[in-house]
Amino acid sequence: xxxxxxxxxxxxxxxxxxxxxxxxxxxxxxxxxxxxxxxxxxxxxxxxxxxxxxxxxxxxxxxxxxxxxxxxxxxxxxxxxxxxxxxxxxxxxxxxxxxxxxxxxxxxxxxxxxxxxxxxxxxxxxxxxxxxxxxxxxxxxxxxxxxxxxxxxxxxxxxxxxxxxxxxxxxxxxxxxxxxxxxxxxxxxxxxxxxxxx
Numbered sequence: 001x002x003x004x005x006x007x008x009x010x011x012x013x014x015x016x017x018x019x020x021x022x023x024x025x026x027x028x029x030x031x032x033x034x035x036x037x038x039x040x041x042x043x044x045x046x047x048x049x050x051x052x053x054x055x056x057x058x059x060x061x062x063x064x065x066x067x068x069x070x071x072x073x074x075x076x077x078x079x080x081x082x083x084x085x086x087x088x089x090x091x092x093x094x095x096x097x098x099x100x101x102x103x104x105x106x107x108x109x110x111x112x113x114x115x116x117x118x119x120x121x122x123x124x125x126x127x128x129x130x131x132x133x134x135x136x137x138x139x140x141x142x143x144x145x146x147x148x149x150x151x152x153x154x155x156x157x158x159x160x161x162x163x164x165x166x167x168x169x170x171x172x173x174x175x176x177x178x179x180x181x182x183x184x185x186x187x188x189x190x191x192x193x194x195x196x197x198x
Contacts, residue, residue, distance in 0.1 A: 016175030025154035116183035128193030
C-alpha cells in the first residue's frame with residue numbers, strides 16, 4: 001500500500017482504503033497466464049477528476065495485458081492490448097453507458113467486468129445488473145492474458161508523459177477488490193452483489 005489511508009468501509013467495522021493523492025496506489029504482482037478474467041470491486045467514487053480514473057492498470061501495456069478504469073464521462077472502460085505494432089489495432093476497448101454522475105459521489109457501488117474468451121464477449125455490470133455486453137471480433141480477441149506488476153487505483157508506468165494521459169489516480173475508496181481467472185456468469189455477479197451490499 002503506497003500512500004492510501006485506511007478508513008471506514010461500506011458498513012460499520014469494515015475497513016477500506018482511501019485514495020486521494022496522485023501517488024496513492026496498491027501495488028500487486030500477479031504472475032502467470034490466463035484466458036478469461038473477471039474484475040470486481042466495491043468502490044466509493046468522490047469525483048472523477050481525471051480523463052482516465054484507474055481501477056486496475058498493469059505497469060506497462062504489453063500484448064494480453066488488461067486495463068480497467070472509469071472515464072471522466074462516468075463510463076466503465078476495459079481493454080486488453082492486442083498488438084504492439086504501430087498503426088495496428090493496439091487494443092480492444094469496451095465502454096459502458098455512463099453510469100456515474102456527481103449525485104452518486106460518496107455512495108458505494110459494485111463494479112464488475114468480465115472478459116470471456118470462449119464467448120468472445122466483454123461485459124460490464126453495476127450493482128449486480130448488466131450495463132452492456134459487447135462481442136469481440138476474432139481479429140481483436142486475445143486468448144492469453146497476463147498481468148504481472150500492476151496497481152490498484154493508479155498507473156505506475158504510463159506510456160506517455162503528458163499529465164492528462166499519465167495521471168490516473170482514483171479519487172475515492174475501495175474496500176474489496178477481486179480478480180478471477182474465469183468469466184463469472186451474470187448469476188454469479190448478481191449473487192456477489194447481493195451478498196456484499198451495504
